[in-house]
Amino acid sequence: MEQNIARLRTRLDGMGVSLRPHLKTAKCVEVARRVMTSPAGPATISTLLEAARFAAAGVRDILYAVGIAPSKLKQVLELRAGGADVTVVLDTVEQAQAVALASRQAGTRIPALIEIDCDGHRSGVLPTHRQLLLDIGHALDDGAELRGVITHAGASYSARGAEALRRCAEVERRSVVDAATILREAGLPCPVVSVGSTPTAHHAADLTGVTEVRAGVFVFFDLVMAGIGVCQVEDIAVSVLATVIGHQRDKGWILVDAGWMALSQDRGTRRLAVDQGYGLVCDMAGIPYPDLIVADANQEHGIITVRPGSSGVLPDLAIGDRVRILPNHACATGAQHRAYQVVRGTSDRVEAEWLRFGGWQ
């Protein structure tokens, strides 16, 4: 984890852009303190529960990067009154009007970023949709604070190879720079120009006009990130510890006590060149057994086999032996657990337990 953090920080320092890490991956104060550039942030979060927990831990500069619902503005105002500079995100005039109204009623200016749709992946205003951008900007300007624009290259998770990832990053950059230009030319403020995804953060060749980069999963990495070429398998800094509870020798199966409840049901490598099933199986030192994967998972049972079509050999694991399983998706697998057991390098001595949290309220 320390190496992963240092790698992205060094890269962005070299490009002169600040890092606003997404804390949704770990949902853990101890990880947040190591990944943020200061104890006060900046930080990105995906739920108001995260905002409240991290604010309580001293984080002050918090971007809530999921489109705001009007019913959540009361909690945003409470967090702001408590000293946390919480910024909201929106992509409709209705939301902008609601944020402006809540601001006027509370006698404060809630800051908001306009979400830009850079790749048709999910939410946001197209950067070519000039009039809608201006309508949202003016609606915000009527009581709230238009702080800037934000986008997320969600399509980068389906890109393959460095060249495709560089193109995603450039499309991501240009979408917000174009939108910022539209707002500024109309006399509206746009101090923040925010981009981000782990794949584009690690591949952008040019970040001209961008003020900050958001990324989350880079802190741990996972098999999807390794599969699309953003990291190596050795960089993955989180695993699930499981115990062998049975064999079906005729079928070449080893059964472990980690099913989808422990691994998550994320099958993000299904569409990649190497399908890792529900996870890649390693020994206790974290060294992968060649081509050994969790091929199927029930609620509390994992079925380990050699990857179909490979020449790997099933290792001789006895009842009670333990293995480490690398996850497809660090965010999803982390969410199935209450805490991280912290180990250093290949040691299995637990140095600390770091609690994580889930939920919305």
Place this chain on the structure above:
Amino acid sequence: MEQNIARLRTRLDGMGVSLRPHLKTAKCVEVARRVMTSPAGPATISTLLEAARFAAAGVRDILYAVGIAPSKLKQVLELRAGGADVTVVLDTVEQAQAVALASRQAGTRIPALIEIDCDGHRSGVLPTHRQLLLDIGHALDDGAELRGVITHAGASYSARGAEALRRCAEVERRSVVDAATILREAGLPCPVVSVGSTPTAHHAADLTGVTEVRAGVFVFFDLVMAGIGVCQVEDIAVSVLATVIGHQRDKGWILVDAGWMALSQDRGTRRLAVDQGYGLVCDMAGIPYPDLIVADANQEHGIITVRPGSSGVLPDLAIGDRVRILPNHACATGAQHRAYQVVRGTSDRVEAEWLRFGGWQ
């Protein structure tokens, strides 16, 4: 939920077989008390954390239905010393020897069921594997208590229609009855003959020789159970409440603040006749919008669309409107939440909050 519990209880009462509900679906003391036939059980659980939590709530007859690892026997002994009759499950001679050794060392007899593989789905000894059954039985008899046999028709989740489900149930029944006969003819005890899965529990035509039925998801049901014909969509007793946070009108998308973190990544209806995406969308009274599904899900965003190929119409939902989303898999979706908000019928008044728990320790 009350109707679902009454339906299975009435059915099994009529067949003269007891119900040992699987508490892993809800992981909630209040649900457990309503689904068990007495406050002391019997009950089935899938982790030793569940055993500890339910034992603390007064449950006494607890079957830990995942193959035992020797390292967990210390905790089993502690729970038993505290008054909970915890039974373990195993399918190898090594496990039986470990349970017998731990029993002798503790001066007690840990009860164990031998797991039978009725359909090649996961773990267990084939009921035709007479010698292995006897070897395990004799190994247990050397200090532990051979209490019987257990199987789970995991393949029933891929069966389609009442006739196929009846056949699964009969294969399930016969596998354990045959195994029990082998043990008894060799002079070994076999008082418990345990079968179970929600699909087979609701379709078994004959349970001769069976002493108890286990089932879990019947308490809530879900879209997978509806899809294979075990319940109707109207029977589903759990949903996720979500708020509209955006639109992509050109694409026919409604965005809500429930992504896979709230819904789980279970896509169990993908292979059924009707693919429900990440969930079926209902109004606040729980009435489904025709063919409206969560077609895609990111961590905290759900993308609602009309099911591809259907003639359904996108409802006119505004920013801030709320919907209920029925889950593919009640166990997986429940696991993403800290508590159930209890409502009655079509009311949205929350009568109570029932906490649930997760994790392993």
